[in-house]
Amino acid sequence: MGGRGVNQWLLLKELPPAASPLSAENLLVIGTGPLVGTPAPAACRLSINSKNPFTNGIGSSNCGGNFGPELRLAGFNHVVIQGRAETPVYLFIDDRRVEIRDAGHLWGKTTWETDAKIKEEIGDPNIQMIYIGPAGEKIVRGACIITDLEKAAGRCGMGAVMGSKNLKAVAVRGSGSVEVPHPESFMEIVSQILGKLRANPFLQKRGEYGIYGHVLWGETLRETSWRNFQGGILPSPDQIAAIHPDIFLQKFKKKSISCWSCPIHCRMIHEIKQGPYQGLISEGLENNDIQLFGAKLNVFDPEAILYLRSLCNQYGLDTDNTTGVLAWAFECYQRGIIGPETTDGLELKWGDVGAYIQLIERMAARQGFGSILAEGSQRASAIVGNGSEKYAMHIKGQDLAEQLWVHKGWALGTVVSARGGTHTRGAVLSTRFESLSPELCRKYYGLEKIGRPNDYEGKAPFVVLFEKLQALADSLGLCTFATILWAPPPQAMDQEDMARLFSACTGIDISPGELMKIGERIHNLEKAFNVLHADWTRREDYPPWRFVEEKVMMSGPFQGECLSLEKWDKMLDEYYELHGWERKSGRPTRETLEKVGLREVADILGRAGKLPEA
Numbered sequence: 001m002g003g004r005g006v007n008q009w010l011l012l013k014e015l016p017p018a019a020s021p022l023s024a025e026n027l028l029v030i031g032t033g034p035l036v037g038t039p040a041p042a043a044c045r046l047s048i049n050s051k052n053p054f055t056n057g058i059g060s061s062n063c064g065g066n067f068g069p070e071l072r073l074a075g076f077n078h079v080v081i082q083g084r085a086e087t088p089v090y091l092f093i094d095d096r097r098v099e100i101r102d103a104g105h106l107w108g109k110t111t112w113e114t115d116a117k118i119k120e121e122i123g124d125p126n127i128q129m130i131y132i133g134p135a136g137e138k139i140v141r142g143a144c145i146i147t148d149l150e151k152a153a154g155r156c157g158m159g160a161v162m163g164s165k166n167l168k169a170v171a172v173r174g175s176g177s178v179e180v181p182h183p184e185s186f187m188e189i190v191s192q193i194l195g196k197l198r199a200n201p202f203l204q205k206r207g208e209y210g211i212y213g214h215v216l217w218g219e220t221l222r223e224t225s226w227r228n229f230q231g232g233i234l235p236s237p238d239q240i241a242a243i244h245p246d247i248f249l250q251k252f253k254k255k256s257i258s259c260w261s262c263p264i265h266c267r268m269i270h271e272i273k274q275g276p277y278q279g280l281i282s283e284g285l286e287n288n289d290i291q292l293f294g295a296k297l298n299v300f301d302p303e304a305i306l307y308l309r310s311l312c313n314q315y316g317l318d319t320d321n322t323t324g325v326l327a328w329a330f331e332c333y334q335r336g337i338i339g340p341e342t343t344d345g346l347e348l349k350w351g352d353v354g355a356y357i358q359l360i361e362r363m364a365a366r367q368g369f370g371s372i373l374a375e376g377s378q379r380a381s382a383i384v385g386n387g388s389e390k391y392a393m394h395i396k397g398q399d400l401a402e403q404l405w406v407h408k409g410w411a412l413g414t415v416v417s418a419r420g421g422t423h424t425r426g427a428v429l430s431t432r433f434e435s436l437s438p439e440l441c442r443k444y445y446g447l448e449k450i451g452r453p454n455d456y457e458g459k460a461p462f463v464v465l466f467e468k469l470q471a472l473a474d475s476l477g478l479c480t481f482a483t484i485l486w487a488p489p490p491q492a493m494d495q496e497d498m499a500r501l502f503s504a505c506t507g508i509d510i511s512p513g514e515l516m517k518i519g520e521r522i523h524n525l526e527k528a529f530n531v532l533h534a535d536w537t538r539r540e541d542y543p544p545w546r547f548v549e550e551k552v553m554m555s556g557p558f559q560g561e562c563l564s565l566e567k568w569d570k571m572l573d574e575y576y577e578l579h580g581w582e583r584k585s586g587r588p589t590r591e592t593l594e595k596v597g598l599r600e601v602a603d604i605l606g607r608a609g610k611l612p613e614a
Contacts (some may be wrong), residue, residue, distance in 0.1 A: 033477025037072030133316025136163035142321030210268030322397025395421025468519030469614025
């Protein structure tokens with residue numbers, strides 16, 4: 001359909017399984033969906049796909065902003081980049097004219113410096129760009145791609161892939177338009193959806209506070225990733241109060257902005273007016289940042305959190321992967337596994353902002369111990385050894401950002417994620433939907449109530465459904481915050497809205513059911529890529545030991561909670577059955593692939609000996 005779906009199809013068709021993620025042979029595919037560049041609400045998203053430097057499976061990132069719409073206005077839906085330039089370059093797309101320009105003078109620059117210099121060089125302050133920072137140039141596995149200064153196409157090491165090609169940036173300027181065959185009916189549908197979204201209390205709060213504003217305060221902080229997931233310990237009341245959403249709203253909020261065609265305005269601009277970080281203006285604080293810098297690294301200084309996040313963005317470092325490997329290092333230091341002789345003389349004490357800053361800088365430059373951290377916790381622990389492997393909290397090789405003890409739908413969706421341990425591919429946060437009546441659940445999700453967060457029953461069907469919905473949103477180019485994936489219905493975009501928008505935009509009539517089949521096809525396509533390229537089986541779909549063997553130590557209704565492998569296996573069986581995959585291997589069968597329209601993919605897996613035996 002577009003975006004992530006077409007990107008992944010191109011990768012499976014054109015990339016040999018033996019290709020290394022950081023080789024010239026690897027592809028970097030940039031794609032938009034059919035709704036991007038139109039007035040469809042929240043139709044701003046850009047998908048970037050490649051082979052993942054952490055997992056060897058799919059690398060798939062997504063970001064908002066204005067680059068995707070500008071690319072479509074320039075006349076392109078997808079850009080495929082292969083090979084490696086002999087010297088640093090950037091790509092300039094000026095409507096239909098494409099040129100490769102020298103970027104030697106940009107090499108070593110931060111993302112912020114790169115943004116300013118390319119705009120000055122082209123002579124257009126409104127040019128749209130994606131770019132990497134020094135971390136991508138140094139092939140740091142956790143490097144990401146940045147747009148609009150602080151919007152990240154995060155996870156999966158896409159910045160490292162871009163850096164491996166000596167590609168500093170892609171700049172685009174478009175003066176065209178996206179034509180739709182039925183503009184009047186299309187705009188009527190747009191108006192109806194806008195009315196729903198503007199009336200949604202959840203989205204109203206997000207527009208006031210920013211992305212961080214959806215936090216169910218107290219409950220969310222009680223289920224933290226505290227100090228590398230050491231038992232879900234509850235921070236003190238003073239620590240919680242120090243980083244409450246109201247602090248950022250009242251003390252630091254400068255204004256709010258939005259991505260292309262989005263009515264939510266959830267991107268907050270924060271300004272620090274005094275103290276050691278005085279003068280910093282940053283954008284887009286998210287709940288992840290509070291969980292990762294606040295709880296995971298034990299930093300309860302709001303100014304420091306804003307600064308650390310912004311520093312990562314300037315260097316082009318994904319915050320999830322960066323805090324993951326830092327947390328591993330600090331726990332290893334805490335337990336005496338490593339010492340100053342390993343860390344270049346640095347003393348690693350939890351909450352030491354100065355140490356975090358130095359290590360982030362060294363990671364981005366691949367200097368000393370920073371070069372080890374640049375590999376991510378799984379590879380770093382293999383280098384360090386001495387039992388450090390135990391404290392590398394990763395899934396399929398990529399550092400874990402999410403805690404998995406309590407919310408079983410969240411845990412399942414995170415662990416089985418095709419891109420390796422992330423919640424944005426099907427994880428379900430029960431507390432956001434448990435208040436829905438059975439009638440609303442059936443109407444919008446086709447399922448009964450989701451149940452309590454720590455119930456195993458009823459979670460697999462929601463995860464499977466959310467995987468399909470997420471694939472649809474990414475392939476249409478929609479921000480999931482505006483859909484029933486995140487915003488509770490009925491005042492959010494559902495399958496019927498998506499089908500109506502697609503039909504009016506393309507002239508291709510499609511039903512919600514047919515649309516969901518496309519989502520299922522995309523998810524099976526990604527699963528097939530992982531089987532072919534990373535040889536994944538059922539063994540990769542289990543949580544890290546910590547969430548099984550160590551219990552939550554916090555007080556409250558979930559005290560003592562952990563994952564039961566026996567119940568996990570039953571949930572995993574149900575998940576595989578719902579997808580039509582073999583239980584034993586966790587792999588799609590020929591029958592399933594052909595059923596969703598992927599006969600050619602089934603043939604490819606069959607020739608490689610990767611299909612389950614009939």
